[in-house]
Amino acid sequence: MRSSFSVVLLLVSALVWLSGCETVPQTGRSALHLVPADQLASMASSQFGQMKQDTRISKDPTYNARVRRVGERIAYVAGPDIPNAQWEFVVFEDDDQINAFAMPGGKVAVYTGMFKVIESDDDLAIVMGHEIAHVAAGHGNERVSQQLLAAGGAMALQLGIRERSRSEQQLIMAAYGAGATVGVILPYSRHHESEADEIGLIYAAKAGYDPRAAISFWERMEAQKTGGSPPEFLSTHPSGPTRIRQLNALMPRALEIYQNR
Numbered sequence: 001m002r003s004s005f006s007v008v009l010l011l012v013s014a015l016v017w018l019s020g021c022e023t024v025p026q027t028g029r030s031a032l033h034l035v036p037a038d039q040l041a042s043m044a045s046s047q048f049g050q051m052k053q054d055t056r057i058s059k060d061p062t063y064n065a066r067v068r069r070v071g072e073r074i075a076y077v078a079g080p081d082i083p084n085a086q087w088e089f090v091v092f093e094d095d096d097q098i099n100a101f102a103m104p105g106g107k108v109a110v111y112t113g114m115f116k117v118i119e120s121d122d123d124l125a126i127v128m129g130h131e132i133a134h135v136a137a138g139h140g141n142e143r144v145s146q147q148l149l150a151a152g153g154a155m156a157l158q159l160g161i162r163e164r165s166r167s168e169q170q171l172i173m174a175a176y177g178a179g180a181t182v183g184v185i186l187p188y189s190r191h192h193e194s195e196a197d198e199i200g201l202i203y204a205a206k207a208g209y210d211p212r213a214a215i216s217f218w219e220r221m222e223a224q225k226t227g228g229s230p231p232e233f234l235s236t237h238p239s240g241p242t243r244i245r246q247l248n249a250l251m252p253r254a255l256e257i258y259q260n261r
């Protein structure tokens with residue numbers, strides 16, 4: 001009796017596991033997404049709305065126009081990978097934050113401090129490509145799913161098979177919150193960062209931005225590390241030399257896309 005129950009549980013778990021597997025666009029890696037994408041997107045959207053109330057939004061017309069222009073071009077080429085995205089590009093006023101982030105569903109923010117390092121639209125395309133890649137690759141969902149598995153185990157596995165109750169909703173919220181560094185910004189793993197670099201570079205090239213800008217941009221970002229703690233955008237990211245080596249390895253493919261588009 002007990003063993004047959006275990007077998008059933010195992011089968012159900014396997015089913016949920018399989019149904020929760022998604023393929024990451026551009027890289028083909030398979031990733032676990034336990035939370036329905038639309039649910040995560042609506043949670044992110046309301047938290048982004050709260051952030052916009054709590055953070056000073058930049059009125060600088062140049063910054064806003066640039067972020068929107070480059071963001072929209074990249075979002076356009078990423079479109080087939082994430083057809084249900086509701087893109088929104090916002091510039092937050094904080095010159096000390098050399099940072100940018102993206103949330104599930106398509107909310108992207110760039111802090112004004114980032115423009116200390118960004119010299120051209122090609123540079124900005126590296127940042128926007130990277131952030132939009134996090135969204136398209138579903139990294140937020142994967143991080144939440146990993147935390148749900150770690151925290152909730154069996155409960156998390158039931159997510160896909162029955163009506164989501166209020167307590168489950170709270171569990172998702174808690175897991176999401178636990179992974180946040182600044183409110184709702186999920187700290188991605190090194191692997192996610194490298195993957196976002198790779199996909200972002202392809203998006204930038206497809207959108208007509210010179211992917212070679214990535215090398216000098218990340219070198220300048222690295223130079224920001226001197227003294228104090230590294231900028232947040234860097235802190236969870238691969239170390240400079242590793243990142244440059246990975247980008248150089250990807251460059252022939254990105255250049256081919258850029259030159260033959």
Ligand SMILES: [Zn+2]
Pocket residue numbers: 130134188192193196
């Ligand atoms: Zn990142």
